[in-house]
Amino acid sequence: MDLRDLFLNIEEYKDKEVKVEGWIRLHRDQKTFGFIDFSDGTTFEHLQIVYDDTLDNFNEIKKYLVGSAIEAKGIITSSNGKQAYEMHATSIKLLGDCPEDYPIQPKRHTREFLREQAYLRPRTNLFQAVFRVRSIAAYAIHKYFQDRGYVYFHAPLITASDCEGAGEMFQVTTLPLDKLKGEVDYSKDFFGKMTNLTVSGQLEAETFAMAFKKTYTFGPTFRAENSNTKTHASEFWMIEPEIAFCDLEGDMDIMEDMLKYIVKYVLDHAPLEINFFNEFVEKGLKEKLEKLVSSKFTRINHEEAITILKNADVQWVFTAEYG
Amino acid sequence: MDLRDLFLNIEEYKDKEVKVEGWIRLHRDQKTFGFIDFSDGTTFEHLQIVYDDTLDNFNEIKKYLVGSAIEAKGIITSSNGKQAYEMHATSIKLLGDCPEDYPIQPKRHTREFLREQAYLRPRTNLFQAVFRVRSIAAYAIHKYFQDRGYVYFHAPLITASDCEGAGEMFQVTTLPLDKLKGEVDYSKDFFGKMTNLTVSGQLEAETFAMAFKKTYTFGPTFRAENSNTKTHASEFWMIEPEIAFCDLEGDMDIMEDMLKYIVKYVLDHAPLEINFFNEFVEKGLKEKLEKLVSSKFTRINHEEAITILKNADVQWVFTAEYG
Numbered sequence: 038m039d040l041r042d043l044f045l046n047i048e049e050y051k052d053k054e055v056k057v058e059g060w061i062r063l064h065r066d067q068k069t070f071g072f073i074d075f076s077d078g079t080t081f082e083h084l085q086i087v088y089d090d091t092l093d094n095f096n097e098i099k100k101y102l103v104g105s106a107i108e109a110k111g112i113i114t115s116s117n118g119k120q121a122y123e124m125h126a127t128s129i130k131l132l133g134d135c136p137e138d139y140p141i142q143p144k145r146h147t148r149e150f151l152r153e154q155a156y157l158r159p160r161t162n163l164f165q166a167v168f169r170v171r172s173i174a175a176y177a178i179h180k181y182f183q184d185r186g187y188v189y190f191h192a193p194l195i196t197a198s199d200c201e202g203a204g205e206m207f208q209v210t211t212l213p214l215d216k217l218k219g220e221v222d223y224s225k226d227f228f229g230k231m232t233n234l235t236v237s238g239q240l241e242a243e244t245f246a247m248a249f250k251k252t253y254t255f256g257p258t259f260r261a262e263n264s265n266t267k268t269h270a271s272e273f274w275m276i277e278p279e280i281a282f283c284d285l286e287g288d289m290d291i292m293e294d295m296l297k298y299i300v301k302y303v304l305d306h307a308p309l310e311i312n313f314f315n316e317f318v319e320k321g322l323k324e325k326l327e328k329l330v331s332s333k334f335t336r337i338n339h340e341e342a343i344t345i346l347k348n349a350d351v352q353w354v355f356t357a358e359y360g
Numbered sequence: 361m362d363l364r365d366l367f368l369n370i371e372e373y374k375d376k377e378v379k380v381e382g383w384i385r386l387h388r389d390q391k392t393f394g395f396i397d398f399s400d401g402t403t404f405e406h407l408q409i410v411y412d413d414t415l416d417n418f419n420e421i422k423k424y425l426v427g428s429a430i431e432a433k434g435i436i437t438s439s440n441g442k443q444a445y446e447m448h449a450t451s452i453k454l455l456g457d458c459p460e461d462y463p464i465q466p467k468r469h470t471r472e473f474l475r476e477q478a479y480l481r482p483r484t485n486l487f488q489a490v491f492r493v494r495s496i497a498a499y500a501i502h503k504y505f506q507d508r509g510y511v512y513f514h515a516p517l518i519t520a521s522d523c524e525g526a527g528e529m530f531q532v533t534t535l536p537l538d539k540l541k542g543e544v545d546y547s548k549d550f551f552g553k554m555t556n557l558t559v560s561g562q563l564e565a566e567t568f569a570m571a572f573k574k575t576y577t578f579g580p581t582f583r584a585e586n587s588n589t590k591t592h593a594s595e596f597w598m599i600e601p602e603i604a605f606c607d608l609e610g611d612m613d614i615m616e617d618m619l620k621y622i623v624k625y626v627l628d629h630a631p632l633e634i635n636f637f638n639e640f641v642e643k644g645l646k647e648k649l650e651k652l653v654s655s656k657f658t659r660i661n662h663e664e665a666i667t668i669l670k671n672a673d674v675q676w677v678f679t680a681e682y683g
Contacts, residue, residue, distance in 0.1 A: 039509055039573065039574070041509045042509070058573070058604070058605035059573065059605075077573045078511075078571050078572035078573045078574075079509045079572065079573050079574060080509075106604075106605075108605075132605070155567075156567040157567075157571075159567065159568055159570075159571035159572065160570070160571040164571075165571065165572075168511060168513070168568070168572070169511055169572070171512075171514070172506075172510075172511045172512040172513070173506075175502075175512050175514075176502055176503075176506045176512065179498075179499055179502050183495075183496075183499045186362055186364045186365070186402045186403075187495075188401075188491060188492055188495045189494075189495040189498050189499065190491070190495070191494070191498075191580070191597055193595060194517070194580050194582075194595060195530070195557075195582070195594070195595055205534075207518070207532045207533070207534060207550065208532070208533050208534065208537070209530045209531070209532060209557065210530070210531050210533065210537070211528070211530060211531065211584050212537065214531070214533070214535065214537065214540055214544045215540075215542060215543055215544050217537055217538075217540040217541075218540075218541055218542070219538060219541070220538055221537045221538050227530065227584055227586070227594070234518075234532065234557075244478075244479040244480075244482065245482055245491070247482075247483070248401050248480075248482035248483040248487075248488065249401035249402065249482065249488070249491070249492070250362065250381075250382065250400045250401045250402050251362070251401075251402060256579070256580065257514070257517050257579065257580065259517075259518070261534050261550060263550070271518070271550070272516060272517060272518055274514055281381070281429075282381035282382075282429075282431075282455070
């Protein structure tokens with residue numbers, strides 16, 4: 038079963054035997070017993086598995102390395118340790134082993150190091166939290182708009198049009214580049230014309246707003262600016278609501294309401310992850326997010342913005358666009 | 361207000377005045393009164409607006425053409441016509457006019473014709489139904505996986521890797537094509553190497569399954585096959601669940617459960633649209649979908665498939681993949 042379901046209904050499973058599959062995050066063994074810090078990725082919570090030498094393969098289990106995949110059966114019992122519950126194993130099987138030089142050892146890793154281990158970093162606490170929050174936030178975005186009758190629109194990504202000159206574009210082609218010589222005959226390209234990756238689904242979403250009144254896109258967008266800063270990504274997911282019969286005030290109402298909804302949804306559905314960020318990534322983050330949810334946003338125009346932003350302690354700035 | 365909210369709570373609004381904004385779908389005027397078939401795109405249902413010569417701008421209103429955007433205020437009343445309710449207008453204002461040669465007139469259009477009017481076709485009944493069902497189905501996909509603890513994963517679209525040779529790829533580049541001469545120096549391209557649009561997020565999703573146990577992607581995918589058939593799209597959205605500790609039977613269980621869930625969700629949340637398809641696009645569709653939801657899927661292997669598919673009346677075939 039998933040740890041998520043186990044922890045959601047833990048009282049129900051007390052003194053019962055369950056079976057779980059997942060990975061060893063930490064392993065301490067003593068002469069006649071051992072502890073496995075076990076995680077299956079369906080929740081931020083780990084399960085402590087206790088085993089002893091009554092198990093047939095006790096001497097094998099002792100050798101299982103961090104990162105290995107195991108199947109564990111056992112009884113869920115109250116614990117005297119820092120966890121409220123632990124599992125007393127009745128059986129532990131190795132499903133996939135892990136080498137000794139497995140890079141994700143139970144210690145702090147720098148983000149630079151983890152960037153080089155991109156395929157393994159989702160197994161760390163930091164990226165478990167980051168990617169689950171991203172998933173939950175993405176769902177909250179859909180839920181917000183769908184509950185309010187917006188039509189979700191998949192804007193085309195390969196396009197022959199620019200969008201208000203929003204940014205540099207990537208070109209998309211099936212022409213054999215090594216055979217090109219000077220002027221390019223785009224009638225021979227896949228779509229018979231020059232095409233790029235979209236910088237915004239706005240143009241198409243606007244035609245949908247003229248038919249469905251309320252529509253939103255939420256999909257990938259591309260910018261080919263040669264900018265290597267922490268805040269620039271050449272590929273990112275963007276939300277673009279387009280609403281007919283709405284003015285700038287209405288637009289700002291929706292933006293404020295949506296932001297609060299999403300942040301609150303994440304606070305409610307990923308409390309362990311937010312606590313982790315609050316403790317290890319940015320002190321005070323939780324309070325900052327809770328304030329965003331409960332505050333009334335101050336609305337200023339561009340001219341006021343320059344003075345006010347210079348003189349005030351401002352946490353967030355959002356901009357709205359109309360027309 | 362949105363027509364969707366009006367029709368969801370129509371009893372509550374009986375004999376009350378409401379304000380709506382939307383478009384004229386059909387307009388019939390008589391000497392002293394007129395009927396406007398009105399739609400705002402938030403629901404498949406239309407509202408009939410009745411107005412008469414007690415309105416100041418009666419002679420103006422009579423001239424509003426099909427496709428025009430209007431704001432209408434009026435009292436919701438029981439109707440003797442085919443609609444259960446209609447609006448008796450107390451005010452009608454033109455928000456945006458529409459020329460006489462507006463292509464989407466109240467008659468049947470061929471899909472070929474509508475393809476040439478891509479920016480207007482969401483205003484037809486057919487594409488109102490198609491795109492709302494797509495939106496609702498997309499949401500059902502997210503809801504299915506999120507309710508079951510899957511982590512939603514945005515697979516990168518620009519990639520330097522192929523995926524099991526799944527298909528022809530589009531190349532992505534910022535090199536100036538008209539300046540290329542023979543051999544290409546990819547160290548000068550945006551990412552310093554040759555890159556393409558992904559044909560599948562599977563590879564990346566598999567690394568996530570090894571960390572989150574249950575993960576899914578749902579995003580755009582690209583195939584550059586030069587195939588001009590009705591069933592081939594060079595850009596399409598694909599769902600890819602990846603589950604660790606699962607076998608082929610478990611995979612098929614999830615697939616069957618997911619398909620039934622999505623189809624049922626659409627049947628429940630877009631009944632008017634499904635009825636429309638059933639009547640005007642494919643007779644018997646509704647029954648076929650209801651059968652899919654209530655049936656137990658038959659599972660066959662590839663060898664059996666050849667014989668069975670030749671001799672049976674099979675409605676749908678789905679294939680599962682393992683490993």
